[in-house]
Amino acid sequence: MSTAPQVTTRPPRGTLVARVLPPALLGGRRAGRLVERNLLVYRRTWIVIASGFFEPLFYLLSIGVGIGKLVGTVTGPGGQVISYTAFVAPALLASSAMNGAIYDATFNIFHKLKFAKIYDAVLATPVGVTDVALGEISWALIRGTIYSAVFLLVMAVLGLVGSVWALLVLPVAVLIGFAFAAVGMAATSYMRSWQDFDFVQLAVLPLFLFSATFYPLTTYPPALQVIVQLTPLYHGVALVRALDTGAVGPGALVHVLYLAVMGVAGLAVTSRRLGHLLLR
């Protein structure tokens, strides 16, 4: 009878971060397989993808252009006077980056996790849970980036881009997508049924409406300003608006840091939760 060396069957708890982070950094290639899978599926349903362009455009036309006629001008982040349309457009871009990421990371992922059981098959291959989390988030980001690019182009055509800083809007849109996709996926891993998704709506709608999206932060009384500044979409909106109007200060780094931390934390929770759910 043969013998084997002593094995600890579970890695000690303290190594969790070590287990999540290195594969997250090294796992690019395997995570790409999930993107490849989604491309195969969406190749046939590209129309679904194309429809994603329209929502933010409709908002821009109705609120930005329509309401902009009534409002006229507002004070921008740098104190300069800008058209209401130019004020709202960057916020709509940031919001649509959030909405797209959340939609992909919640509804689509829940369907794949609970009903299509895509990951049960995937995990029997060398692809691991962190690869799955990264791959699905990447997919959401790729989609989101295309939408943001088109939106930015429309903004440029309408003369709503006020600075060369706007070139950085795309990477920032990716960062916003990353933060919300990661947290959205983490939240999805706790959901038991479609009913739980009402909570997603409950969280996303106020973020969309109150993150200084449609009027400057200073409209709020000071106490409320603090609360708004603690919420995530506010940082996305403020960052994109600053870049678009050219009023970029060191505060931009705070926004970037907030969103990056949110994304990394969401990713870590997601890989851990997927492990709990699928590798039992």
Next chain:
Amino acid sequence: MPSDPAEPLIWARGLCKRFGDLVAVDGIDFEVGRGEAFGFLGPNGAGKSSAMRMVACLSPLSGGSLRILGLDPARDGVRIRSRLGLVPQDDTLDLELTVRENLYIYGRYFDLPRKVIRERADQLLAFAQLTERADDKVEPLSGGMKRRLTIARALINEPELLLLDEPTTGLDPQARHLLWDRLWRLKQQGVTLVLTTHYMDEAEQLCDRLVVMDKGRIAAEGTPRQLIEQWSTKEVLELRFGPGEHEALAAKLGGLAERIEVLPDRLLLYVEDGDEALAGTHRRGLRPDSALVRRSTLEDVFLRLTGRRLVD
């Protein structure tokens, strides 16, 4: 560390799996050698799938030690899985993709180059007799076709070790025989097979060696022949009487057999000589509605060990 051919492909000691308070696998020991076909036979809930999932590196151990291909699943899961093929109990095909795309993307999960996958996919489609359905969606395929596709998919990385959890459950007899033939061919090619089953004919046909599992434990181990010799008699006399009479009549047959099993629809008498026992039955004035003498099978071993039948 390259694995030594003589080393067991799977080596398990005191393997445990708990789900909360429930003990699904309760400290089992087993080894599977290269090229072997090894079976887990057991009733529902015996812990077969739980054991299988640990071997597939899909489920962390709750206790004990496990080595697969000489590697530790907790540390080397990725390396092990890249050399393994898994046919899970429930098909996990990608319903949004076609038959061929299922093979393709699965190959990509194994990091195989596109060209290699394309070649293998054609061979595997032929192997699974699905060439005509290659470009159809998976959803409308019949159960047997889906099962064959799941098996073909598990072979895309040319695994050294193929794990099959109830490969033929739910298939019609023809589809089962086709699958057995396919599995037999793989075995001839040197692929190590580990399978779970409820079917004793499947176990007898395919397995060089098997364990009978019950309530998370291994009740017996050996080749099909060894198990029959050790746990059953040479022949079995099956007697059927009117409904409800079996319990009472069993008492009247005392001494005729080494052991008597009372089933709802018949009595099983475990004997060396079935005809002799039947004559004895008649001498005691009993007139069964029907009588059959047959050789012992794994089903009898199973009944003896677990008190249950394999398939209800």
